[in-house]
Amino acid sequence: FRTLDQLDPAGKRVLLRADLNLPVRDGKITDRTRIDRLVPTIRELADKGAKVIVCSHFDRPKGKRVPEMSLRPMGEALSDALGQPVAFADDCVGPDAEAAVAALKDGGVLLLENTRYHAGEEKNDPALVEGLAKLADIYVNDAFSAAHRAHASTEGVAHKLPAYAGRLMQAELEALDAALGNPQRPVVAIVGGAKVSTKLDLLGNLTKKVDVLVIGGAMANTFLAAQGKSVGKSLQEAEMHETARTIMAEASANGCEILLPEDLVVSEAFAANAPNKVVGLDDVPAEMMALDVGPRTVAVVEDKLENAKTLVWNGPFGAFEIVPFDKATVAVAQAAAALTEAGKLVSIGGGGDTVSALRHAGVIDKLSYVSSAGGAFLEWLEGKTLPGVAALTSH
Numbered sequence: 001f002r003t004l005d006q007l008d009p010a011g012k013r014v015l016l017r018a019d020l021n022l023p024v025r026d027g028k029i030t031d032r033t034r035i036d037r038l039v040p041t042i043r044e045l046a047d048k049g050a051k052v053i054v055c056s057h058f059d060r061p062k063g064k065r066v067p068e069m070s071l072r073p074m075g076e077a078l079s080d081a082l083g084q085p086v087a088f089a090d091d092c093v094g095p096d097a098e099a100a101v102a103a104l105k106d107g108g109v110l111l112l113e114n115t116r117y118h119a120g121e122e123k124n125d126p127a128l129v130e131g132l133a134k135l136a137d138i139y140v141n142d143a144f145s146a147a148h149r150a151h152a153s154t155e156g157v158a159h160k161l162p163a164y165a166g167r168l169m170q171a172e173l174e175a176l177d178a179a180l181g182n183p184q185r186p187v188v189a190i191v192g193g194a195k196v197s198t199k200l201d202l203l204g205n206l207t208k209k210v211d212v213l214v215i216g217g218a219m220a221n222t223f224l225a226a227q228g229k230s231v232g233k234s235l236q237e238a239e240m241h242e243t244a245r246t247i248m249a250e251a252s253a254n255g256c257e258i259l260l261p262e263d264l265v266v267s268e269a270f271a272a273n274a275p276n277k278v279v280g281l282d283d284v285p286a287e288m289m290a291l292d293v294g295p296r297t298v299a300v301v302e303d304k305l306e307n308a309k310t311l312v313w314n315g316p317f318g319a320f321e322i323v324p325f326d327k328a329t330v331a332v333a334q335a336a337a338a339l340t341e342a343g344k345l346v347s348i349g350g351g352g353d354t355v356s357a358l359r360h361a362g363v364i365d366k367l368s369y370v371s372s373a374g375g376a377f378l379e380w381l382e383g384k385t386l387p388g389v390a391a392l393t394s395h
């Protein structure tokens with residue numbers, strides 16, 4: 001794919017696909033990470049004299065103009081982050097958008113309204129693609145986190161204009177390549193989370209690609225139960241036992257070592273500071289549930305990391321939102337951060353809960369790379385082709 005290194009955008013109209021699908025509560029943006037990560041691309045384009053036309057989806061308005069899903073507040077946040085005014089157009093195509101683009105000066109920045117206000121966005125409708133392409137001379141995609149969607153603004157328009165990866169897209173793709181595409185071995189993957197059933201493809205792909213697969217979170221209970229351990233009241237999926245055994249067999253056939261918990265922190269209640277104890281795998285009381293992995297497991301994982309060159313992390317070990325069941329996640333995250341800082345480990349995390357878990361552990365800036373993507377990171381770990389990335393690489 002082509003990057004901004006190959007582009008002279010001076011005086012050009014650049015359509016920049018961003019992901020401004022930010023978390024919002026009570027009308028307030030609660031996390032600006034995606035804006036902060038987008039700023040370098042906009043800065044670079046604007047400083048080089050481009051007219052920067054930013055577009056994005058926000059939430060899922062399903063083709064309707066839902067007022068609460070307007071991108072207007074993101075324009076203000078973007079303007080704050082950039083330290084320059086950001087104009088706003090009430091539509092992403094049509095006369096309003098065209099007039100706003102015509103008014104842009106070199107180095108100016110414009111944000112277009114939510115692309116998903118048009119049903120054609122999710123349908124990748126050629127008419128919407130045409131409307132977007134008309135606005136610009138160049139297309140830059142910086143929305144890795146939306147690249148699993150084959151939508152008009154993420155995929156379609158990349159075939160209509162000369163297309164480039166923005167700096168964030170480039171960083172994400174380079175990090176992912178270092179993690180699984182072309183990694184230094186041994187590679188350890190940590191996969192946690194509640195359900196085996198939602199991570200089947202991911203587990204299947206990782207057993208083919210990594211040397212050690214550490215399984216944590218409630219999904220580990222399913223694997224333990226599948227091996228005949230009694231897990232008490234722990235969250236698990238009884239109907240997935242056979243599948244869990246198949247994954248283990250496939251892993252072993254592929255030379256991938258699966259590491260399950262060796263001890264567990266159990267409690268009667270899923271609540272902060274609930275009384276708890278560490279038990280071995282044969283001693284989980286019938287009325288208790290596992291809420292974290294124990295210190296022996298942490299030591300084994302740390303030992304694997306000491307001997308690894310690359311770590312890919314998706315999903316916490318325990319119920320990290322409630323103290324003290326965050327202990328294993330925090331300990332392993334800090335161990336990974338220390339090894340990374342010492343130059344011994346390339347560490348990449350991402351997807352859903354993982355970012356909050358890593359932030360909670362205080363290592364968000366200490367790993368080699370933490371992806372800003374949720375679903376796209378997961379699909380990539382599943383080994384799927386992301387349409388938004390494929391459309392860039394076809395150039």
Ligand code: 3PG
Pocket residue numbers: 019021059060145146149373374375376
């Ligand atoms: C995300 O936040 O993961 C992306 O913006 C994709 O959003 P979507 O799941 O609504 O397509």
